[in-house]
Amino acid sequence: MTSAPLLLLLLAAVRAADLGPTSDFEFLRDPAYLFTFGDSYTSENWDWGNQPNPIEDHKRVTWCNGPTWARNLSRQYTSNTLVNYAVGGATIDNSVVHNWDIVLDLQGQVRAFEKHFAGGNSPWVASSSGPQAPWNSSNALFALEFGTNDVWSSFRGTPRQKRLNQTESELQTELAWHLLDAAERLRLAGARAFAFVTVLPFDRARLGVSAGPEEQLHLRESLRSFNEVVGGKMERWCRAEGLFCVTVDTYSLAQRIMRDPVSYGFKEAFDYCEPYTYRYSVEPDEYVDPRCLGPVREYLWRDGVHPSYGFHELWAALFRDTIERELNRRTDAVKDEVFRLQNPPDRRIRPRP
Template sequence: MRGNSWTDTGFKPNGIQPSSTNPLGNSEINSSAPFHNSRWISYLSTAYNASIIKNYNLAVTAATVDNSIIPHITNDLKYQIQTTFRTLYTKKPAWKPTSTLFAILIGVNDIEVMDANKTLSTKTSDVFKTYASLLTTLYSSGARTFLLLNAPPLQHAPSASPSITPFVTDWNSRLQSMARAFSSQHMDVSMFTFATDELFEQIFANPAAFRETKGLRNLTAKCDAYQNYQGPDPGYRNASCGNASFEEFFWRDGLHPMFTVHEVMAREMAEGLSGGRNGTGGFVKLLGQNESESVVETRRWRVRRD
């Protein structure tokens, strides 16, 4: 797994590695209140898995695709793949191409920086050249199954400006084109995409449509008391946050969604990857030459029925 803070679980590549008894390795998941640090990828690996799924999460908070194009403060996606992954996980890989999913959620920070500094908005093509080259690096290392998540509709985030909307739209259009082109160029690849934007828009329109978000009462704001809350009760209430509890907010802070949103993301991915329906809302798509049947094993997920 690669990406930014929407995926980062604090996993340290040089620490304890994932195993059959500890599939998340040294990820910083609070055992007494796991919802605080859980991301879509931890739910996908431990809540909706039909078999043991070891999660090697190389995502880094605040990452962009390429710091030399869109400067930012932490190791970028290029470093995660070209340095961390290639150094630690390709010489004697503990994974098999036929049973390993390479998932990437990136773009939130690129989009934010471009919106804040319009002079960088002309660099999007260069960013996607790097992104495509990194997929090639993964492919050359044996990766054959990809899941690329598009950017969420950041214009709804409390800290974002409406001016960010065209950047999100352009990013997602380019990602879809890149994914389809890569798939058509590599006949042995299963290329999945996940429409984060469409899922979020459906939640905003009708949170009750999904069991994980049916209790949401505040879809637009954040509350500082909840942003910093680390207690064990997801139903915690603070008077400064109005009539909604911690778990009844969509946004945990100005840019990141609550654990409930991460969980519905994971369930929809599991639904689409399990070989059955393309998810409740069809958010998972299999692109390219293998649209009728994936050539790589992805039936490692299950969906809980309440």
């Protein structure tokens, strides 16, 4: 039997072996705060131009005709505050790639966070215009969902790319660095737990199909490449900084649904029904238009590029499951390492028979 002091030494050795202090992140099973940054897939229509802080009450609108994945996820936790900085049309950095309408990019969203919620782990000092959010490193999860607008606005090439004689691969690498730069600013503010969301395979949605076979194929390759580049750099950064990080693979989830939509509760996985594109709701829209196959949740796509709230429900479930699996993996790794340290192999040289 291992004594208590020896067990403590063993656990210290485990942590020194870069397996990470698993218990420090157990709060992620039920975090108190969820900070989200992203585009219209995540946005609830925060009026960033007139309302400095998204935690204040504002008219919420989504592009999925129901609750977004972030709202679904927040509601699954016991007592969670969702602080949603996402803005429709946003890219990672407008100076590198911007949408047709220049809106608050990831860099601007993080600046807004720094203005209202940064300051180490101390509670945000409330202003006259808003309440305080007492988040800290041990109760907050940060999620970044970007790339849809970046890829769509750049896969054909941009004027800046041509001016710099920059390849698409070089551009995606630059975007990945800008994304991690924003994440690093969040880390310096106290964030220790991150979730990065992959870009959906919208090359198979109506937007991608309408581009034509050749451009659709190029778009598909661009999406895969973007996810790989960002994922690789994120993983290395997280490991170097000793953070808790996961990749929420919505790309693969959507691919599985499109292979077998019925098993996931969808009647249509590629096209959409136009009447639903004119409807906006933050709660499940159960209206059934007679021209459609069923309610909007039975369509994977609400329009040519945005998934319906039916997909967002699965997205939220995937998000939580991904967090749980990583926490369990870390716990198992610690147990395995403790067992290995308690039971070293017998290295004595035995005489030959």
